[in-house]
Amino acid sequence: MNRLFELLQFQGRPYLWAHATRSTEHFKGYYHWHQGCELLLVHEGAGKVIVNQQSYDIRRGMLFFFQPFQLHHVFVEADAATPYVRTVFHFDPAPLESGLAPFPRLQHLYMKLKQGTMAEQAFDLAEELDVLLPACEAFTRTQSQEAQGKQRVNDEEEAGLLLLQFLSAVNRRLAVVQPDNASARTPRYSEVIMQWVEAHYGEAFELERLSEELHLSKAYVSRVFQRETGSSLTDYIAARRMKEACRLLQTTDLPIRIIGECVGLSNTSYFISAFKKVIGSTPYKYKRNASQT
Structure with a gap:
């Protein structure tokens, strides 16, 4: 990514x-x-x-x-x-x-x-x-x-x-295009999935739970998200989590461990590794740089 x-x-x-x-x-x-x-x-x-x-x-x-x-x-x-x-x-x-x-x-x-x-x-x-x-x-x-x-x-x-x-x-x-005259568009499956992620990205992700709540098969959830958005569900969840992690690092004094938990990654070592992979620096360095700008 x-x-x-x-x-x-x-x-x-x-x-x-x-x-x-x-x-x-x-x-x-x-x-x-x-x-x-x-x-x-x-x-x-x-x-x-x-x-x-x-x-x-x-x-x-x-x-x-x-x-x-x-x-x-x-x-x-x-x-x-x-x-x-x-x-x-x-x-x-x-x-x-x-x-x-x-x-x-x-x-x-x-x-x-x-x-x-x-x-x-x-x-x-x-x-x-x-x-x-x-x-x-x-x-x-x-x-x-x-x-x-x-x-x-x-x-x-x-x-x-x-x-x-x-x-x-x-x-x-x-x-x-007046709103009163426009018919409401039925949300795409990918949009329903993104809305679910928005409500649950702070929890450990379980594809089985998502698929059950949306009444779709696990294979179909992954396939339809890729087809409708051009990206994997895994990439989207990682991006959404790291966006929130960056916000918390910039605006709060929460410990790194707690921030990881807030975005659904309770294993601190894994959170730091995932953050560095996506953002390009460790959470510590990101917070330090943000405080200097």
Whole structure:
């Protein structure tokens, strides 16, 4: 498993920008989180995005919003004939939020997205691509001209305007798809499984117990989770446990032994080994580094 936390290197700018990045090879991705917000716009492709115990299909026009430090996973099926093309906009929230004040409706939408008070974090904006794609191309040209010394750019203003265009597109989409008219989607098996894990990751995991409570066979639980998310159930449980362990290490003075027990790993030696494998350092070193930042 790749390391869960990715430190975004903004290098003095309030954003990171990767426009129309193209992949032609299948990759399963990994569970991770990072500081800052992320907008992921799909130009082409197929696969799955896992976030907030929900599984979403990757397809043209989908926009995903990931909150700061939110666990998520992107699984992609791609080849030369069916590439995965996406634009990724990471941004530091603080510098851009002040620019939203003159637009109270969009500011309210943004705060709901950032604070996690909206049930959905994925939006089908296929009908908005005629607006969003040119906006992304114009932003890319502006960055290129600045890099060549042809134009001076106010990074916060340019990034803020781009964020407003994304939020406007989401707002228009929400105005069309009214909750009262939308039929409730039946949760996928993987989503039910993730909800069960959310309630029980602090306990010793027993596949047999999970399968009995969901009235599914053990083999089917593992198989359907892999098929619907592109990752193993074991990887998901490990990621969720280590995300909580990191939170406890950063925000409490609980002993390492107790933190291990809180995430369902009562064997302290095994917890330390699992933490180092996933995070890349021991819990002791992680806590020390976190206290120094």
